Amino acid sequence: MADRIRLDGRVAVVTGAAGVIGAATIKLLAERGARIVAVDRNAGQLDEAIKGLPASAAAFAITADVTQEDEVADYVRKATEKFGAIDVFYNNAGIEGEITPIVRYSLEAFRRVLDVNVVGVFLGLKHVLPVMLKQNRGSIVNTASIAGLIGSPDIAPYTASKHAVIGLTKVAAIECSNTAVRVNCVCPGLIDSRMLSAIVEGRNTGNAPVPTDKVVDRVPARRLGLASEVASVVAFLASDEASYVNGAAWTVDGGRTIA
Numbered sequence: 513m514a515d516r517i518r519l520d521g522r523v524a525v526v527t528g529a530a531g532v533i534g535a536a537t538i539k540l541l542a543e544r545g546a547r548i549v550a551v552d553r554n555a556g557q558l559d560e561a562i563k564g565l566p567a568s569a570a571a572f573a574i575t576a577d578v579t580q581e582d583e584v585a586d587y588v589r590k591a592t593e594k595f596g597a598i599d600v601f602y603n604n605a606g607i608e609g610e611i612t613p614i615v616r617y618s619l620e621a622f623r624r625v626l627d628v629n630v631v632g633v634f635l636g637l638k639h640v641l642p643v644m645l646k647q648n649r650g651s652i653v654n655t656a657s658i659a660g661l662i663g664s665p666d667i668a669p670y671t672a673s674k675h676a677v678i679g680l681t682k683v684a685a686i687e688c689s690n691t692a693v694r695v696n697c698v699c700p701g702l703i704d705s706r707m708l709s710a711i712v713e714g715r716n717t718g719n720a721p722v723p724t725d726k727v728v729d730r731v732p733a734r735r736l737g738l739a740s741e742v743a744s745v746v747a748f749l750a751s752d753e754a755s756y757v758n759g760a761a762w763t764v765d766g767g768r769t770i771a
């Protein structure tokens with residue numbers, strides 16, 4: 513029987529591909545045989561992420577801002593021109609924004625987070641879905657967060673945006689009813705990453721660095737997650753192994769949201 517977790521020849525478009533989770537994901541998808549279209553606004557880091565792929569991988573990078581509709585339409589067009597299809601779309605680019613209580617959050621900074629994390633995800637869906645619906649096949653994975661499931665202080669727009677990503681995932685999944693296109697999202701928890709450090713440092717009012725055991729004291733796994741552990745779930749959802757998974761929000765959080 514064919515190995516249903518393999519992605520040989522599949523075309524995977526990944527946004528935020530230069531970031532910690534995006535780079536780990538393009539690496540795993542390429543190792544499983546996918547052809548990669550790596551999208552990010554940070555051209556320098558995108559080159560580094562591409563260099564981390566197996567030498568045999570078919571991959572190319574596109575510098576684009578996910579909040580700009582013409583740039584989103586452009587990366588979708590370039591991906592289909594180059595590889596003829598989009599089988600997997602990891603709609604992952606996101607920002608944490610400022611780490612500040614609501615009463616001090618500027619409107620401009622609030623809107624900026626929604627622009628990247630919600631409008632960016634919406635535009636990706638808007639432009640990739642027609643390609644997948646025409647093919648009548650494809651798997652989309654959006655990156656939400658445990659911040660899409662629970663509230664925590666000082667990250668109001670981030671939390672609102674990730675709740676919205678789960679909502680967008682459900683709507684897109686329903687709108688693909690009766691097709692072979694599936695739409696799911698992942699909800700990573702505390703992942704060892706630049707973004708988590710920025711949030712922890714932003715909340716830290718003391719001078720001493722916050723020890724890791726304090727950061728993970730409400731995580732049953734008692735450790736931070738790895739970007740590769742998020743990538744594993746994305747690659748599963750992208751594959752035929754997840755053929756009956758649709759409209760789901762998969763936590764990858766070491767049990768943080770159990771109780």
Ligand SMILES: NC(=O)c1ccc[n+]([C@@H]2O[C@H](COP(=O)([O-])OP(=O)(O)OC[C@H]3O[C@@H](n4cnc5c(N)ncnc54)[C@H](O)[C@@H]3O)[C@@H](O)[C@H]2O)c1
Binds near residue numbers: 606706
């Ligand atoms: N790191 C965590 O602990 C964690 C936890 C839960 C969810 N997430 C989510 O996972 C995703 C990836 O996070 P990460 O930890 O890899 O962060 P990261 O900052 O390392 O990577 C995010 C990437 O998105 C890119 N990006 C930001 N705005 C963009 C834009 N407008 N257009 C194009 N690219 C843009 C950045 O250049 C960066 O390369 C995000 O959506 C984040 O919210 C992260």
